[in-house]
Amino acid sequence: MNTESIYQLEAIQQRYGERLVLDIPSLQIERGELLALVGPSGAGKSTLLRILNFLETPTQGQLRFAGHTLGSRVPLELQRRVTTVFQRPALLSGSVLDNVAYGLRLRRHPQVRERAREALAAVGLGHLARAAAHTLSGGEAQRVALARALVITPDVLLLDEPTANLDPANVAAIERTVAEAHRRGTTIMLVTHNIFQARRLAQRVALMLDGRIIELAPTETFFETPHDPRTTAFIKGDMLY
Amino acid sequence: MNYWQEAINLLVGGNSDVWAIIILSLQVSGVALLISAIIGVPLGSLIGLHTFPGRQLVIAIVYTGMGFPPVVIGLAVFLLLSRSGPLGFLGWLFTPSAMVLAQVILALPLVIGFTMSAVLAVDPALRTQIRALGASPTQTTLAMLWEARVGVLVALIAGFGGIISEVGAVMLVGGNIQGSTRVLTTAIVLETRKGAFDVAIALALVLLGITFVINLALLQLQGTLLKAKQ
Ligand SMILES: Nc1ncnc2c1ncn2[C@@H]1O[C@H](COP(=O)(O)OP(=O)(O)OP(=O)(O)O)[C@@H](O)[C@H]1O
Ligand SMILES: [Mg+2]
Numbered sequence: 001m002n003t004e005s006i007y008q009l010e011a012i013q014q015r016y017g018e019r020l021v022l023d024i025p026s027l028q029i030e031r032g033e034l035l036a037l038v039g040p041s042g043a044g045k046s047t048l049l050r051i052l053n054f055l056e057t058p059t060q061g062q063l064r065f066a067g068h069t070l071g072s073r074v075p076l077e078l079q080r081r082v083t084t085v086f087q088r089p090a091l092l093s094g095s096v097l098d099n100v101a102y103g104l105r106l107r108r109h110p111q112v113r114e115r116a117r118e119a120l121a122a123v124g125l126g127h128l129a130r131a132a133a134h135t136l137s138g139g140e141a142q143r144v145a146l147a148r149a150l151v152i153t154p155d156v157l158l159l160d161e162p163t164a165n166l167d168p169a170n171v172a173a174i175e176r177t178v179a180e181a182h183r184r185g186t187t188i189m190l191v192t193h194n195i196f197q198a199r200r201l202a203q204r205v206a207l208m209l210d211g212r213i214i215e216l217a218p219t220e221t222f223f224e225t226p227h228d229p230r231t232t233a234f235i236k237g238d239m240l241y
Numbered sequence: 242m243n244y245w246q247e248a249i250n251l252l253v254g255g256n257s258d259v260w261a262i263i264i265l266s267l268q269v270s271g272v273a274l275l276i277s278a279i280i281g282v283p284l285g286s287l288i289g290l291h292t293f294p295g296r297q298l299v300i301a302i303v304y305t306g307m308g309f310p311p312v313v314i315g316l317a318v319f320l321l322l323s324r325s326g327p328l329g330f331l332g333w334l335f336t337p338s339a340m341v342l343a344q345v346i347l348a349l350p351l352v353i354g355f356t357m358s359a360v361l362a363v364d365p366a367l368r369t370q371i372r373a374l375g376a377s378p379t380q381t382t383l384a385m386l387w388e389a390r391v392g393v394l395v396a397l398i399a400g401f402g403g404i405i406s407e408v409g410a411v412m413l414v415g416g417n418i419q420g421s422t423r424v425l426t427t428a429i430v431l432e433t434r435k436g437a438f439d440v441a442i443a444l445a446l447v448l449l450g451i452t453f454v455i456n457l458a459l460l461q462l463q464g465t466l467l468k469a470k471q
Contacts, residue, residue, distance in 0.1 A: 050369075076375070080375035083374055086366065090367040090369075103375055149374070152374070
């Protein structure tokens with residue numbers, strides 16, 4: 001069972017009303033890989049992440065995760081093995097430490113405080129533990145969101161443009177933490193608008209256009225000898241996004 | 242014009258009739274609020290956070306209930322509890338139970354309606370994030386209620402303010418019986434009619450004090466809300 005891909009998508013489609021926003025005939029995500037997903041705005045990247053985190057049920061198709069075929073009701077134990085850091089960090093009211101501790105509390109973890117403190121220190125924000133969450137800057141909030149996701153040691157971490165609008169120092173801090181989580185064996189899907197970031201971090205890169213994955217290749221191949229001319233155009237930055 | 246002095250004396254001197262009325266008022270409205278909270282807070286968050294067939298209709302009914310004339314509720318409860326009514330066998334008419342029932346019907350739409358708008362005001366992205374962190378449906382609802390806590394408290398206070406100061410419904414179903422169903426509002430009506438202005442003023446002062454404290458608490462909460470939103 002362990003050699004099986006962690007996700008297997010088969011003929012997945014997502015429609016909002018009449019509009020088809022996602023159309024994926026087949027996709028495998030391997031255990032422990034770091035897969036980057038790039039593509040212009042509105043391509044359907046966030047929609048795919050919501051489906052992979054079981055926050056939405058696709059209109060059609062089959063989704064397998066960790067050997068289970070999933071319907072509209074996903075068992076909580078499976079749901080809890082995946083988490084997302086969203087494009088816009090949404091923090092709970094309360095302190096920074098409360099936020100990082102939240103996922104552990106939900107799981108009735110025996111060492112909530114200690115683990116939360118460690119996770120916060122790992123993103124370089126140990127000194128802000130007692131600060132009110134709403135006082136944080138954008139970059140700090142995004143790092144707290146990342147710590148809050150990592151502290152629950154998910155099997156799969158979904159990242160939706162975690163470094164958008166951040167300064168270089170914050171970007172570096174987040175990339176370091178993501179690379180570390182990957183080294184520990186976490187499966188990661190990273191949505192990014194920054195192709196250099198994809199190149200730095202990913203083992204495989206996928207390009208999504210209008211809800212379809214038009215190229216999926218090992219990072220080197222993706223950038224050096226892409227199959228689709230639209231990929232070349234996208235890499236060269238000719239494509240509007 | 243010594244009514245004011247008399248009124249103060251009645252209160253400070255611990256006149257047992259006056260204090261019995263005050264305590265009954267607080268008991269009836271307190272129990273009614275508790276029941277309304279137990280039913281109304283979960284229901285309000287359910288309606289606010291979930292889509293289901295007939296949701297619009299339910300919301301319309303709640304909003305109608307929030308502005309319903311209390312005396313009409315009183316009449317309905319009266320007919321319900323009267324000897325030949327469907328709940329006549331309970332024997333509740335002209336007892337505090339009847340007043341609690343009427344007040345629950347009055348407060349419930351307020352608690353549901355305000356709770357609903359409180360949870361609706363919480364950023365929907367936060368709810369998605371809470372679920373993505375592994376919260377069960379119940380844990381998600383609890384977290385949303387916690388985020389909306391100031392609004393939920395406002396819901397409870399609005400419900401209490403609505404029923405403690407209401408006179409028509411409790412008059413109809415309670416009957417304003419001395420020592421058994423006489424509460425602040427109905428007693429004020431009666432004492433004023435009798436010309437016992439000292440007692441009426443004493444009771445009015447207490448009622449005013451209670452509503453003042455409620456409003457003060459509301460203001461305080463609004464301040465907290467504003468601070469939290471910064
Ligand atoms: N709940 C929804 N209802 C209707 N349409 C939606 C919904 N969510 C997303 N869409 C539409 O689906 C398409 C894909 O959206 P999505 O957010 O997945 O794009 P994206 O690739 O993440 O874009 P961006 O890079 O700007 O974040 C968009 O056209 C969007 O308008
Ligand atoms: Mg997006």
